[in-house]
Amino acid sequence: MPQKITRDDVAHVADLARLALSDDELEQFTGQLAAVLDHAADVEALDVADVPPTSHPVPLENVLRDDVVTPSLDRAEVLAQAPAVEDDRFRVPPSLGQEP
Amino acid sequence: MADATPATTDTAVAIAEAVRSGERSAREVLDTHLAAIDAREGEIHAFNLVLADEARAAADEIDRRVAAGEDPGPLAGVPVALKDNLCTRGVATTCSSKILEGWEPPYDATVVRRLADAGAVVVGKANLDEFAMGSSTENSAFGPTRNPRDTTKVPGGSSGGSTAAVAAGFAAVGLGSDTGGSIRQPAALCGVVGMKPTYGRVSRYGLVAFASSLDQIGPLTHTVADTARVLEVIGGHDPADTTSIPEAMPALESVLGDGVAGLRVGVVRELMGEGIAPDVAARVREAAEVLAAAGAEVGEASVPAVTYGLSAYYLIAPAEASSNLSRYDGVRYGLRVDAPTTPEMNLASRTAGFGAEVKRRIMLGTYALSAGYYDAYYGKAQKVRTLIIRDFAAAYESFDLLLAPTSPTTAFPLGAKVSDPLTMYLNDICTIPSNLAGQPAVSVPFGAGDDGLPVGVQLLAPALAEAPLLRAAAVLEEGAPS
Numbered sequence: 001m002p003q004k005i006t007r008d009d010v011a012h013v014a015d016l017a018r019l020a021l022s023d024d025e026l027e028q029f030t031g032q033l034a035a036v037l038d039h040a041a042d043v044e045a046l047d048v049a050d051v052p053p054t055s056h057p058v059p060l061e062n063v064l065r066d067d068v069v070t071p072s073l074d075r076a077e078v079l080a081q082a083p084a085v086e087d088d089r090f091r092v093p094p095s096l097g098q099e100p
Numbered sequence: 101m102a103d104a105t106p107a108t109t110d111t112a113v114a115i116a117e118a119v120r121s122g123e124r125s126a127r128e129v130l131d132t133h134l135a136a137i138d139a140r141e142g143e144i145h146a147f148n149l150v151l152a153d154e155a156r157a158a159a160d161e162i163d164r165r166v167a168a169g170e171d172p173g174p175l176a177g178v179p180v181a182l183k184d185n186l187c188t189r190g191v192a193t194t195c196s197s198k199i200l201e202g203w204e205p206p207y208d209a210t211v212v213r214r215l216a217d218a219g220a221v222v223v224g225k226a227n228l229d230e231f232a233m234g235s236s237t238e239n240s241a242f243g244p245t246r247n248p249r250d251t252t253k254v255p256g257g258s259s260g261g262s263t264a265a266v267a268a269g270f271a272a273v274g275l276g277s278d279t280g281g282s283i284r285q286p287a288a289l290c291g292v293v294g295m296k297p298t299y300g301r302v303s304r305y306g307l308v309a310f311a312s313s314l315d316q317i318g319p320l321t322h323t324v325a326d327t328a329r330v331l332e333v334i335g336g337h338d339p340a341d342t343t344s345i346p347e348a349m350p351a352l353e354s355v356l357g358d359g360v361a362g363l364r365v366g367v368v369r370e371l372m373g374e375g376i377a378p379d380v381a382a383r384v385r386e387a388a389e390v391l392a393a394a395g396a397e398v399g400e401a402s403v404p405a406v407t408y409g410l411s412a413y414y415l416i417a418p419a420e421a422s423s424n425l426s427r428y429d430g431v432r433y434g435l436r437v438d439a440p441t442t443p444e445m446n447l448a449s450r451t452a453g454f455g456a457e458v459k460r461r462i463m464l465g466t467y468a469l470s471a472g473y474y475d476a477y478y479g480k481a482q483k484v485r486t487l488i489i490r491d492f493a494a495a496y497e498s499f500d501l502l503l504a505p506t507s508p509t510t511a512f513p514l515g516a517k518v519s520d521p522l523t524m525y526l527n528d529i530c531t532i533p534s535n536l537a538g539q540p541a542v543s544v545p546f547g548a549g550d551d552g553l554p555v556g557v558q559l560l561a562p563a564l565a566e567a568p569l570l571r572a573a574a575v576l577e578e579g580a581p582s
Binding site for chain 1: 203204205206207299300313339342343345407408410411412414415422426429430431432433434435436438439440441442443444445446447448450451454456459460462463464466467470477479480481482483484485486487489521522525536537538539563
C-alpha cells in the first residue's frame with residue numbers, strides 16, 4: 001500500500017475535485033480518510049496479481065437500439081432549470097484565458 | 101388478521117384488492133395515510149416534500165376509473181413514498197442536498213412511471229442521506245429522519261425516509277435505492293421488508309447516480325407479498341437503461357406459497373462472528389431453524405472474501421461517486437454560486453452545495469483514482485470484487501440461498517456515529533457483498549434484539565434468483581417470533 005495520506009495530499013485532491021476546504025476541514029478529512037484507507041489496507045495481504053478486475057457485475061456487451069427518432073427532453077423545460085440562460089444556451093462566466 | 105390491524109399498516113396487496121373491487125376508495129385509503137402523516141411527520145421527518153394535493157387528485161382519478169369499470173392495476177390506490185433521488189417530472193428532487201434544492205427534473209424515472217401505470221399514488225419524496233451516502237439518514241441537508249419504533253434512534257440509511265414512511269404508516273410502500281445496503285439496513289432497523297433486486301432487474305433510468313455499478317432500486321414494504329408485487333411492477337427490461345437485464349421478470353407473488361422444501365440454505369460463517377451483536381446472531385440462527393423446520397437443508401456456508409467487501413466497497417463506490425458527482429458544476433441545473441470566472445464558479449458552487457460526507461467520499465474516490473494510487477487502491481479493489489464474486493459462485497455450488505444478518509446491530513442512537521465515518525461504514529459489512537456481486541438479497545423482520553428493537557435477517561441468492569429468495573423470505577415471515 002502507498003504511504004499514509006498527508007494533509008498536502010488531501011489539499012491536492014480537493015483541488016482535483018474542485019472543492020475548497022478550510023484548514024479545519026483539511027485537518028479533519030486527513031485523519032478520517034487515513035482511517036478508511038488504513039482499513040482498506042487489509043486487502044494488501046491478498047495475492048491478486050492473476051485476478052482480473054471486475055468493473056461491472058453483469059456481463060452485457062454492445063447494447064444497441066434501433067436507430068429511430070424518439071422524443072427527447074423539452075428544451076424549454078430543461079433550460080428552465082439552469083441557473084443562467086442566454087439565447088437558448090447555458091450561460092456561464094468567462095472561462096478562457098483563466099487559470100483553473 | 102387484516103381486520104385487527106390499524107388502517108395505516110394495511111398491506112399494498114390488501115389495499116389494491118379492496119380498491120379494485122370497490123370495497124374501499126383510493127381517496128379514503130389516501131386520507132387515512134395523510135392523517136397519519138399529519139399526526140407524526142413533525143416528529144419523524146420521513147419526507148422532504150409531501151404531495152397531498154397531487155396525491156388526492158391521483159386517488160380521485162383511480163376511483164373514477166374503478167367506477168367506470170376499469171382496472172387501475174395491481175397497485176390500485178396504494179400510497180407510495182419515493183426516495184428523493186428518484187426523478188419526478190416537475191416535482192422537486194433534491195437528493196437531500198443543497199446542490200439540487202429546488203431542482204425540478206424534466207422527466208420521470210422509469211420506476212415512477214411504472215408505479216403510476218399500476219395505479220399507485222405517490223404521497224411524497226422521502227428523506228435520505230445526501231446522495232444516498234450514509235447509513236443513518238443523518239447526512240441530510242434538511243435534517244435527520246427518526247426511527248418510528250423509537251424516535252431516539254436512527255432509522256438506518258440511506259433510504260431512511262422511505263423506510264420510516266412505511267414503518268410509521270405514512271405509505272404502504274416505499275421505494276429506495278441500495279448501493280451498499282441502503283434498502284436492507286434501514287428495513288432491518290425499522291422492522292419492515294426491504295429488498296435489493298439483482299443488478300439490472302430494475303431500471304436505473306431517473307435514479308440520480310451514486311455508484312453506477314452498484315446502485316439498484318427496490319421496494320420497502322410491510323410484507324414479502326407486497327415486495328413481490330411491487331417488484332413485478334417496477335422490474336423488467338427498460339431500453340432507457342443500457343445496464344437493464346433483457347430477461348423478463350419471473351412470476352414472484354404467485355410462487356410465494358411454494359415453500360422451501362429441498363432448498364439448500366447456507367448460513368454465512370464469515371458474517372456470524374466478530375462485529376455481529378450476539379442477539380442479532382441468535383435471531384439468524386433461529387431463522388435457520390425455521391427454514392429447516394419448513395424442509396430446507398440448512399448448513400454452514402463459507403464465503404471467505406466477503407470479509408474484504410467493506411474495503412473494496414469504500415474504494416469502488418467513492419471512485420464511481422467522484423466521477424458521477426462531477427456533473428454538479430453550477431452550469432446546467434442546481435445551485436450556482438456566482439464568481440468572476442467559470443472555474444471559480446464551479447469551485448464555489450460545489451463547496452457550498454455538498455455536505456461533509458459527500459465531500460469526504462468525493463475526496464476518497466478522487467484519491468483512489470488519482471495518478472500513482474489507481475493500481476494500489478481502485479485497481480486492487482476491482483480485483484477483490486472478482487474474488488468476492490468467485491467465492492459466492494463457489495458457495496452457490498453447494499447452496500441455493502445464503503442466510504446472514506442484515507445489520508450487525510439493532511438501531512443506534514442519533515448522533516452516535518456521525519463523527520466517526522469508519523464506524524458508520526461498518527454498518528454495511530453484511531450488505532455490501534451483494535452489491536459488489538450484483539446479486540439479490542432481502543431483509544425480513546425476525547423478532548427483536550435485547551433492547552426490544554427490530555432485527556432483520558438477510559437472505560441472499562445468485563443473480564436472477566428472486567423467486568426462490570422470496571419464497572424463503574415468506575417462510576421466515578410466517579415463522580418469525582411475534
